[in-house]
Amino acid sequence: MNTYHIDAYKGDIYTCVRSRCGFCFHACPVFLSKGFETYTSRGKCMIMKAFLEGKLPASQGLADRFALCTTCGYCTSVCDVDRPEIFNAFREDLRDAGYTIPRHDEIKENVEKQHSPYGSHDESLASRFAWKIDHDSPLLYYAGCTARYRERTIAEAMMMVLPSFDLLEEAMCCGSVLYRTGYRDDAMRQARALVSRIERYSTVVTTCAGCYKTLTRDYPAMGLQIRPEVLHCTQYLVREYKGGRLTLSPVGKGTKVTYHDPCHLGRGTCEYDAPRILLEAMGYEVIEMEHTREMALCCGAGGGLKSIDDSMATRIGSMRMEEAKRTGASLLVTACPFCVRNLRDAGGGELDVVDITELIAQSARREK
Ligand code: SF4
Numbered sequence: 001m002n003t004y005h006i007d008a009y010k011g012d013i014y015t016c017v018r019s020r021c022g023f024c025f026h027a028c029p030v031f032l033s034k035g036f037e038t039y040t041s042r043g044k045c046m047i048m049k050a051f052l053e054g055k056l057p058a059s060q061g062l063a064d065r066f067a068l069c070t071t072c073g074y075c076t077s078v079c080d081v082d083r084p085e086i087f088n089a090f091r092e093d094l095r096d097a098g099y100t101i102p103r104h105d106e107i108k109e110n111v112e113k114q115h116s117p118y119g120s121h122d123e124s125l126a127s128r129f130a131w132k133i134d135h136d137s138p139l140l141y142y143a144g145c146t147a148r149y150r151e152r153t154i155a156e157a158m159m160m161v162l163p164s165f166d167l168l169e170e171a172m173c174c175g176s177v178l179y180r181t182g183y184r185d186d187a188m189r190q191a192r193a194l195v196s197r198i199e200r201y202s203t204v205v206t207t208c209a210g211c212y213k214t215l216t217r218d219y220p221a222m223g224l225q226i227r228p229e230v231l232h233c234t235q236y237l238v239r240e241y242k243g244g245r246l247t248l249s250p251v252g253k254g255t256k257v258t259y260h261d262p263c264h265l266g267r268g269t270c271e272y273d274a275p276r277i278l279l280e281a282m283g284y285e286v287i288e289m290e291h292t293r294e295m296a297l298c299c300g301a302g303g304g305l306k307s308i309d310d311s312m313a314t315r316i317g318s319m320r321m322e323e324a325k326r327t328g329a330s331l332l333v334t335a336c337p338f339c340v341r342n343l344r345d346a347g348g349g350e351l352d353v354v355d356i357t358e359l360i361a362q363s364a365r366r367e368k
């Protein structure tokens, strides 16, 4: 008898198909974009049940369909079962059956050979900030691949705000993209390599919501424990601010902003308050969007979706931009370089999109 990765989730799959409540439809970004039930969590559960019962064989069509999920976790927030975890397991089953997504295979190779999903990269960021980098520092800034190689203003802003810190000299992806596209064994190898590189630090600060969730939630789920304390930059900065080591001037006074909760920081790790505390500390007036905190709409980029269907990713991002515009805010702030990237692609020309670190860099003064 065949065994599958999704066998572990049979109970959840059957419970869903029996209840068929459909709460998961409402803000599933892929459903909102495609309009078909088979892209929702319920639809996926029905497909997986048919697969388990031998009524639907593995196929390239199924692999393509399951690749269209941002792993945003909205369905989990209304349903109490970790749906993206189940979908990732099914992506693995389909891959084991020989059905893969060529673009995801390429990304996997990039991570394997060049330690970054973006492939070749330059390390000039480290040399530009050499004056601040201290290889004996107990504090590591783990920039993550997107801020380090694609959205450098975010990494630069963070490095301006930090006291002296260390930066890994060479790229070392956390493996999030592998974990979320069905390459869990490869993700595990990557995770082990990173853990051995960071274990000497006391504190690791990330600017990427995806890296933060991967290090603090997914590594333990894979059975890996990390010795250093790992903080998202907003958590670290709130601690510095409350401890009196960081002063924030009211650069935002009179400016209305709205805040997009990155899925991996919000739903993924339940951190909703730290970014809002920082925005208010800088004097900004925060106006909430219709979907916010655990009900926030996804930006559209995650789960490997942007790499295989950029137009769908930006279509989803435009829905979020429309919500943001309806608040009347003059700035959309978020706390993840990957969200920034996709929301800017989706309509940043009409409403400026910034990462919170870029605002902090304008406002921060470090106390000695
Ligand atoms: S995934 Fe959850 S919310 Fe959606 S139909 Fe199934 S049980 Fe209901």
Ligand code: SF4
Binding pocket: 027, 028, 029, 030, 031, 039, 040, 041, 068, 069, 070, 071, 072, 073, 074, 075, 076, 083, 084
């Ligand atoms: S994780 Fe997000 S994109 Fe995927 S099915 Fe659930 S709500 Fe839809």
